[in-house]
Amino acid sequence: MQERLKARARELLGDGVVTRVLGWKKGEFSYDITPAVFESAEELERDFVFDGFCGANLSKYLIQEASKPGKGKILVFLKPCDSYSYGELLKEHRIAKENVYAVGIPCEGMADADRIRARGIDGILGIEHEGEDFLVHTLYGDERVSVKEALAERCLSCKSKRHASCDELIGEEGEDVPDDVRFTEVARLEAMTPEERFEFWRGELSRCVRCNACRNVCPACSCENCVFDNPASGISQKAAADPFEENMYHIIRAFHVAGRCTDCGECSRVCPEHIPLHLLNRKFIKDIDELYGAYRAGESEDGKNPLVSYTEGDVEPSVVNERGRA
Amino acid sequence: MQVNEEFVPTIVAFCCNWCSYAGADLSGTNRLPYPANVKIIRVPCSCRVNPTFILRAFQRGADGVIICGCHPGDCHYTTGNYYTRRRMTLLFSMLDYLGIERARTRVEWVSAAEGQKFAETMRSFVKDVTALGPNRRLEDLRCRKD
Amino acid sequence: MNKQDLKEEIVRMSGSAVEKCMRCGKCSASCPSYEDMEYHPHEFVYLVEKGDIEKLMASESIYKCLTCFACVERCPRGVEPAKVVEAVRLIVIREQGMNRLKPDDIPGLWDKDLPQQAIVTAMRKYTK
Amino acid sequence: MQKIGVFVCHCGTNIAATVDVKAVVDALAKEPSVVFAADYPYMCSESGQNLIKDAIREHELTGVVICSCSPRMHEVTFRRAAASAGLNPYLVEVANIREQCSWIHKDKAEATEKAIILGRAAIAKALLNAPLIAGESPVTKRALVIGGGIAGIQTALDIAEAGFPVDIVEQKPTIGGKMAQIDKTFPTLDCSACILTPKMVECAQNENIRIFSYSEVESVSGFVGSFTVKIRKKARYVDEVKCTGCGLCTEKCPVKNVPNEFNLGFDNRRAVYIPFAQAIPKIAVIDPDRCNMLKNGKCGLCSRVCEAGAINYKQTDEIVEEHYGAIVAATGYEISDVTRYGEYAYTESKDVITSLEFERLTNAAGPTGGVLLRPSDGKHPHTIVFIQCVGSRCVLEKGKPYCSKICCMYTAKHAMLTREKYPDTEVYVFYIDVRTPGKNFDEFYRRAAEEFGVHYIKGAVGKIVPRADGTLDVQAADLIMDEQLRISADLVVLAAAIEPSKTARKLATMLTASMDTNDFFTEAHPKLRPVESPTAGIFLSGVCQGPKDIPETVSQAGACAAKVIGLLSKNKLTGNPCVAHSDELMCNGCSSCANVCPYGAITYLDKEFRMPDRTTKVRRVASVNPAVCQGCGACTVACPSGAMDLSGFSNSQIMAEVDAICR
């Protein structure tokens, strides 16, 4: 697949359809891949990579890259879940579509080095894909991990292998994946007592260091100036000086992206403390689906998201009190 | 001041100018009492209430926050309360998900004619919040009263 | 059952919103069994709403309804009178051990021309 | 440094009886930035206001907080007082310590404590008040009336009479609407056409009125004072200027079998036609679906006979763009579909008709020349049954949950007129309730029953079965007698529910005017602003707002005209300055705000920004039109970046109030 992408990128660069290629660049090890812009066939040849560790969602970079004056079109490779983020950004007029050539690429799930480490494997020097397994070379000998065990949580509960918005597809178009496991964890939390839920989230959110990685990586958090960085907003915070501020930041962030979050899972991927932030966003997605009808952000470039629309017969907020209290 | 150490919750009520604030005025005009710990903030429409205001109130020591607006369909601005309804439903659900007590937040639709309902709503809300005790899960320790 | 419980039970069983009735009488106007009934469909609705249900329970009218559902079809308020009649009928029958007739009624109906089989069946059924 | 003055009102004993006013003054005087605090028995009195004005001048106050009754009561008074002392009126805050404090609490200590807290919250908000200046926008002194029925006609006439130009847009080839089809009007029984047609003529002759007949509104943009409307003038294939309305084309047209809409299909018209004799404008129109010339190019007879040379088969739709300061919706009503009620056999029998059809059958200019004849066989009917509430008050999917309001009276009219003209008839009216609130209405109904011997029967009709002998077997309930009736009728008249015009919803969307679930336009306030839409500059006239009879329609039309005149007589509109505004440096251009704006007040601009690295970048940013924004604040919450804020109720102000209350 990597070679196919490279070849297509070279072709489009050569034809002058695009002037730059947004893709993934090799790192020191197998897993530390960096998003990068390639401007020539040589750069592509040397550094371009596409393998099971290219989890980074490239769509957000397009806000900047597609608005660079006089730079022409940029080619971007979008995995299915990235394409939803791209669709949502187009819908919100955040990306100049005319400057983007989006190529949809298939994805069989992306691995997470920390999942491998969690199996007690450390000193990882290199990782090779061997059939159903990863062969991991380490300072302390070789180890074997099944690919499935190394997949990121978001890939185990993938919502779709089908692309939302793109100009061209490489490989076969996939299909939607039934939502049978995506909301299991949310449902498990919902079934807890309020006290248990409170303890759970305290335990998770108390680790927050407010590094803003979740926000800065999030394609829905594309604000020119975030309320949390804007002293005039009255809620700006630079550190979680109190547990309240941890709650405030994460509630408001989830609320601001509610109806816009495509569940790409980048927030949880980048969290240095491994806080399952996607469970907050997924809660909103689950509620929206249940209360206002199934909705998938980013699927379409037009229409209104559920937070900026309504029906006269919507449920009352008291539904929250009634739920789970049969 | 009161001698007994009974818990008196701090309640913030956001009322839309056209219906609920007028309804609150009407309960005054009709001398229908409700507890004095309810303090009303006038907003043009319930849809002006940003979730951050609600969290801010809890941060600063509120024990309950209630939002009152025109009945759905009667909004002075036609559609404002429909958005309020969705936003607050989702916000309350999220607070519940984080383990915050459900009864600390409420939305009620009170028309300008419903002075009685306003007073009753406030009485029942204060009762519910009093039963929960002080807000400890969504407070800012720095703001706790000594 | 007291009056209120009875009413609630009927409302629950029928799923009918009797209070929505606006007294137009279209149910009774549509009813093919009207002439045979002591209480007519609109009166069923009205009496249930008032909670005056014993009268209906005591009346033969409950067995006159053909459940043709013309009234249900035509009621402009969605009250569904036939379902109310059915609910009252069911209450009565349940009270009588799932039987249309009470044992005490049998001697009155005794008729030597009845088929033998019917008499035997009735004896079996009502002497248990 | 801010200088706040605090003024605490006793309101006689209304406040002072339960709030220790002096204690409130003392407590609030200690707040930082408060430089003056005083109390007064009646702050709203002239001397009370003078106290405020003097303090503003003497202490050079930068903000004023008044602890008194509800701001809904006297905020305007105090703002005006402040303005007269040279302080921007929007620097005044009112703490409601009467309705929301002294009147509801009995314990003085408790009420006083609360009054202090409310005062502190008001101070906190006042400290963040900014002087606001209401924006101004120009007014185009021309009105548009959409709909040419009696509502539209009357509104247009009244506006024109006041000297303002008005355009009427009517989708039919003539104005006149439903009233033109009605025979007589209740309760006076004067001839409908006789009172309507002079008004129609007046419209045509009034210099201030232009009529766009056979036209539809295509699009609406802009806002109160300056709307831009595109009107589609549908092709008539007849030159409006040249046509004299002589009717020769109509006479000669060979296509004779087109059902005549005006007579509800009881007779036929030609492919080229003038809807009725008194039509305004009296200009022929060619029905493109039926004209042979337009369909297959074979005929052209009308063109040959027209001496004025007005026929133009090549005519096309024309779009006219006009500017208006105000728009009136007067789209009226239609008769709801009675075929959905199978039990009335409307589709099975020609002798089951609607009331409007009955009007045509009894109208001297109608298909029967005013003689009541059965549509099926043209015979004189002897037994006539009127059924009320057909489709009205019906909560089923097919019905209308509301009362159509006019049916009781017109049914009484029909019954009475029938009995008067044909004493040999038996007339039955099946009613659920007879509703006659209106001047001389109940007397009218009673006259029908008492003097004219109309049989009023409380009950509904269950079923109508057409018999082979041409009669209609009407099965009904008489609830008073508790019996089921069977009447063998010759004619049945259904008082069908009326419903808003099918075009109304599309129009409402264009106007950003709101509608209820029944597609009636919503008024800005059901009691106090019944002829205005919540959308500024949009007014409502006639049945499009809710069922009403002719006198009510005419009075509403007049009221509506008065509101329009009031608007058009202004040279400038002063807006409410408490409106939303977007900080374009923070705006992402995501459209969330525009998606929730009920007034369409938000538009987007591509704006060039200097970036920090000294390059420039074009970004899409929101822009709020302050003349259209009503200040609800929905956008401020929808905006994720916090770029959108609301003057007078800013984020920081509301949070300051929260802080003060929770302190």
Add this chain to the structure above:
Amino acid sequence: MKYLPTARLDRFLEDAAKLRKIYVPVDGEQNRAAYRLWMPGTVVSKALNTTRSAKDFFFPQTENLVGFRRTEKKLEIVDPRRETEDFAVFGVRACDARSFSILDKVFLSDPADTYYANRRAHGLVLSVSCRRPAETCFCTAFGIDPSAPEGDVTFTDDGEGYYVRANSEKGEAFLESLSGVFDEADEAGEKEARAQTKRIADRLPLGTLPLEKFGGGKTKDLFDRPEWSSLSESCIGCGTCTFVCPTCQCYDIRDFDTGREVRRFRCWDSCMYSDFTKMAGGNPRLTQKERFRQRFMHKLVYFPENNGGEFGCVGCGRCLRACPIGMNIVKVLKTLAEDGNES
């Protein structure tokens, strides 16, 4: 030389906890190790390192500096500082142990930061040598020996226990008061344990880095290198690297109004944030490239320039694991070390 068998670690901690609060690395949720107060039953983590560094003990993420209380129209100044209790941190690795000397150079040079100094005075660093360094470790590149960490007391791990050695008077006194739990041992064992660690350290993929092009005086060579653009283009401007970094020491000072009191506190800031150097007149670092460059120039050039050649990085490798986009100091070093003569 003292020796503490692993089996007796709990007893040591128990005894130590009687003298002062003692913090140990503990495995937390989602496989994150973090320092926690030791209490009976606490299990010491076997993880190589904690997610957050040990700098938190001396330079916490937030810290109240001063308060202002208003009574009517007067303002009163409140000093929030309380007497700090003595504490010890056990399990500090060589990288973090070195980081304190870097932080000291910032906070203790004149004028000393009294908040930091106070914590340093009361804190005791009990470092532990590494036995299983990770591929992301590159402390050795900065001359740090993972087998012989600095600190008040060094625990050299031989797999079955620790050779314990005091490096400071404070450490000496601490060990003295706990002498009962230790065995006596000779230095040969310690030497062998160190050698074991060294053998692995020699194989670390990033164990040596081309540092010749960096250090004091290299500003001119490096500042305008064109590679900064491509290195920084994928940086999302979050503060993850700076917050997990044991040597990042930038902070912001903010006020928080509790309603009754205004509290002035400091909190970590990050040079990666767009508002980091925002001032009344504007922001001198306008793009992410400049902010990105600042971080690495500070660690690799400016800090050594002002501190006798000591680099501002200890090679703990936390940023290599934490960076959302896989960019890090190693990549920067390697890229810039390549033929940089063109500019």
